[in-house]
Amino acid sequence: MxxxxxxxxxxxxxxxxxxxxxxxxxxxxxxxxxxxxxxxxxxxxxxxxxxxxxxxxxxxxxxxxVQISEHPVTKLLPSLYENRIGNLTLQVTQQCNLRCDYCVYSGKYYTRTHSNKRMSFEMAKKGLDFLLSHSSACEELRVGFYGGEPLLEFELIKRCVEYMETQTKDKAIHYQITTNGTLLKGEILTYLIEKKFEITISFDGPKEIHDRYRKFAGSDKGSYDTVMQNARYIKEHYHNFFISNVTFNTVISPEESYSCIGNYFKGEELFQDAVFTSGLVKDEGKKEKNTVSDRFSEEYQYEYFKLLMSKLGKIRKENTSVLGREQVEFLKMLRGGKQQDEDIELPxxxxxxxxxxxxxxxxx
Ligand code: SF4
Structure with a gap:
């Protein structure tokens, strides 16, 4: 014992x-x-x-x-599995029209690499049917599309959405897509807006930084101008949709200046009021580990410190970096349920x- x-x-x-x-x-x-x-x-x-x-x-x-680690819902898992699976993400393709330097599928990681594999509708339907038959206790469902670049499979995405609409009458369905933003225009954009997609666009900041990492496949051309043009169009023509349904995800290389990227987002009109998530270039599973410059470390820790100070009301939020804000919110959320109580004792x-x-x- x-x-x-x-x-x-x-x-x-x-x-x-x-x-x-x-x-x-x-x-x-x-x-x-x-x-x-x-x-x-x-x-x-x-x-x-x-x-x-x-x-x-x-x-x-x-x-x-704590002597035995056991998740609080362990005993409920069979029931959750049968009735409460409310989210499904379909990786509709392994292909992408970009070749980002830090992509986990670039060959720099111990994982799959880009390929021409794509999901058939029959396979997607199996996933959707599984969702439908295991979600009786869910009031709403979420279906996400992921890649590679999922919009390369726009026709498949449309078929999936149409299928879900014919199969569900009593539940709200939310659709989500993570995209590099290069194909967000024309018929594709109109459709995603009509179906109220939540769109996450990958975008790395200043042109010279974004273009250093996020280049088109088979060329040396960066994708900054294309993504900016598409995002500006959405904000200009579908402002409410842009504010409520579009978020940006920034991948930060620890070889760059953290402050420079943060300042860019603060200064660029397109991103005022925009919602960001951000993260560092993944180190886990990478064949050669990231190099982190001293400058990056200092700036990163300083900005994080400022965010914590702003949470304590010591400095104004406007004086903090937009990068990392959601991480501090997440920390706050984790701590939110806790209260000081002298009777508290771990089970x-x-x-x-x-x-x-x-x-x-x-x-x-
Ligand atoms: S857009 Fe995404 S999937 Fe495509 S190369 Fe870049 S990181 Fe990889």
């Missing part, structure tokens, strides 16, 4: 403003005296310290640890998720 840990479940840390402990059971950060800190660190003569006695009296320094059977996010560890 696993030995039970009798030590207080805490993490100690110090910085220029003093000595602290993070109390895991109550999810609290507490400032302590240097003497308390040292005793807790060495686990020596703990009971002789007045502050430690007080902390225990108020419910801190509990020793409870023996439960879940402890170590979520590593931009260097922060969050325990749920």
């Amino acid at each position: 696993k030995e039970v840990n009798k030590e207080p479940f805490i993490h100690l840390f110090s910085c220029s403003t003093g000595y602290y402990l993070y109390d895991v059971n109550t999810d609290s950060i507490l400032k302590v005296t240097p003497d308390t800190y040292q005793r807790l660190e060495k686990r020596e003569n703990i009971e002789e310290n007045e502050q430690i006695r007080k902390l225990k009296k108020y419910g801190y320094l509990k020793t409870s640890h 023996k059977n439960g879940i402890m998720v170590a979520h590593v996010y931009q260097g922060s560890e969050v325990y749920l």
Whole structure:
């Protein structure tokens, strides 16, 4: 049988403003005296310290640890699988009209590479039928299209949407697509707007940076001008749709200037009020790891620090980078359900998720 840990479940840390402990059971950060800190660190003569006695009296320094990790919905999985599968993403093609330098399908990763494989309607229908027959408890359904560049298979996407419309009368269906934005025009654009698609456009910032990474297949030509032209057209002619249904995803190379990319988005009229997600060029599964410049590290950490300060109300949101805002929102969301309560104690059977996010560890 696993030995039970009798030590207080805490993490100690110090910085220029003093000595602290993070109390895991109550999810609290507490400032302590240097003497308390040292005793807790060495686990020596703990009971002789007045502050430690007080902390225990108020419910801190509990020793409870999760002993069995089990997701709260584990027992519900059979039912969820049968009735609550509300999302389906179809990878409709492995082909793409771009050849982005950092693409996970570029051959630089231990994964598949671009190919001419495309999904048949029969295969897509199998997926859609599975969704339809396993979602009786869902009020709405979501169908996503992914690639390669999914809009290369526009006819297939249309058939899938039409099929879903004939099969579902009582549920709202939301469609989502992640695209490089080069084909977002004409009949394709009109159709996506008519069907209220949520569109995520990949876009990397200033022309010289975007074009360095996101080039057309078989050429040295960057895709910046094409994507900008299409996005501007949508904003100009379908403003409400642009604001409510279009988001941008930025992949950031750690060889570039983080501040330069952030400043570009702040200054470019097209992106005012736009919603962004962003992430670094993936390192996992890459044959040669990313090189991170000192400048990038400094700028990245500084901007992240500013975002946290703005969340604390110390600086104005307008003075922070648009990049990374959604990550801070996500952190806030993770912390949102937690409250300080001296009676809080970790259950023996439960879940402890170590979520590593931009260097922060969050325990749920
Ligand atoms: S658009 Fe997407 S799928 Fe196509 S090459 Fe670029 S990253 Fe890869």
